[in-house]
Amino acid sequence: MTDTAYDPDNIFAKILRGEIPAHRVYEDADTLAFMDVMPQGPGHTLVIPKAPARGLLDADPASLAALAASVQRVARAVKAAFEADGLTVFQFNEAAGGQTVFHLHVHVVPRFDGVPLQRHEGGMADPTVLAGHAERIRAALEV
Ligand code: AMP
Secondary structure, X not given: OOOOOOOOOOHHHHHHOOOOOOOEEEEXXXXXXXXXXXOOOOOOEEEEEOOOXXXXXXXXHHHHHHHHHHHHXXXXXXXXXXXXXXXXXXXXOOHHHOOOOOOOOEEEEEEOOOOOOOOOOOOOOOHHHHHHHHHHHHHHHHO
């Protein structure tokens, strides 16, 4: 069993520090949401806590509570923005669990009847398209 420390140079920590860009959709004191650059469907959004944690197991419960509230808020906006029939919400822990970025994050993916989820890390999306999707979600958050 591996017991690995949090790496403050992971890519989501860099997004939180503003060192690399992201298509941001929501931010509050404890959480940030932005578009996944390799979406498994249009509108695929990630929600992360600002407090450092590799995953579910090492996160502070108060941070998890704030994350859950933001996931619900963002999920409602994503569903409305894309007029989705449903949502798939998922979270991976450690490489064995499918995790590739080791800062806790929750995926929110709009789903449509009869449309399968695209492959995880299938390919980079067009930044202009992602910017448009982020704008749609931000607009839905303001309603
Ligand atoms: P996982 O750790 O397997 O839950 O997935 C990490 C997710 O982060 C993948 O869906 C990637 O497409 C996504 N990702 C990786 N780098 C970035 C980035 N710079 N900005 C936004 N999403 C990213």
